[in-house]
Amino acid sequence: xxxxxxxxxxxxxxxxxxxxxxxxxxxxxxxxxxxxxxxxxxxxxxxxxxxxxxxxxxxxxxxxxxxxxxxxxxxxxxxxxxxxxxxxxxxxxxxxxxxxxxxxxxxxxxx
Amino acid sequence: xxxxxxxxxxxxxxxxxxxxxxxxxxxxxxxxxxxxxxxxxxxxxxxxxxxxxxxxxxxxxxxxxxxxxxxxxxxxxxxxxxxxxxxxxxxxxxxxxxxxxxxxxxxxxxxxxxxx
Numbered sequence: 001x002x003x004x005x006x007x008x009x010x011x012x013x014x015x016x017x018x019x020x021x022x023x024x025x026x027x028x029x030x031x032x033x034x035x036x037x038x039x040x041x042x043x044x045x046x047x048x049x050x051x052x053x054x055x056x057x058x059x060x061x062x063x064x065x066x067x068x069x070x071x072x073x074x075x076x077x078x079x080x081x082x083x084x085x086x087x088x089x090x091x092x093x094x095x096x097x098x099x100x101x102x103x104x105x106x107x108x109x110x111x
Numbered sequence: 112x113x114x115x116x117x118x119x120x121x122x123x124x125x126x127x128x129x130x131x132x133x134x135x136x137x138x139x140x141x142x143x144x145x146x147x148x149x150x151x152x153x154x155x156x157x158x159x160x161x162x163x164x165x166x167x168x169x170x171x172x173x174x175x176x177x178x179x180x181x182x183x184x185x186x187x188x189x190x191x192x193x194x195x196x197x198x199x200x201x202x203x204x205x206x207x208x209x210x211x212x213x214x215x216x217x218x219x220x221x222x223x224x225x226x227x
Contacts, residue, residue: 040223043204053197
């Protein structure tokens with residue numbers, strides 16, 4: 001089976017850093033994706049990891065450890081507009097390369 | 112700019128109506144399109160995978176006669192919710208991908224369906 005776990009909610013202060021963890025157990029692995037979703041909107045692509053290590057893109061960074069089945073999304077210099085749900089998704093070639101999503105982490109940024 | 116266009120963005124209709132939602136890839140050929148449904152405060156649930164020129168593959172528990180999917184070209188897939196009822200009210204989102212495994216799926220803007 002496939003299982004992707006991430007925390008349900010996190011709260012942080014504007015200007016701070018927040019790390020959202022994601023652990024996964026899948027039959028196969030062909031990349032891990034992070035998406036941002038604001039309430040009432042569709043997800044937007046943030047980052048993609050297929051090899052171990054850190055991918056940095058501006059204020060957002062994503063890390064992957066395939067041996068541990070673990071990833072995190074790091075949000076730096078938090079802004080109020082970063083309040084959203086963050087979805088971790090794994091692409092599994094054993095499942096036709098479709099994405100399996102975690103439950104999402106709602107991040108609330110407070111002034 | 113948007114690479115996947117989804118239309119309409121919102122539908123309100125009476126129970127028993129059939130509703131068609133279109134999903135278009137704008138600047139690439141989407142060999143595969145995915146249809147998701149999302150209820151409030153829940154994550155995306157995959158309904159079906161649509162491959163161009165072949166029948167869609169439905170996830171367990173999704174009625175294929177209720178949710179008709181057509182993927183007639185590399186840039187267009189449609190989802191028709193037949194004889195919709197209030198319990199079908201949800202946020203429907205499509206995404207499109209290519210045969211290249213390292214490319215991310217891009218999502219359409221979603222369709223909010225409300226059945227009265």
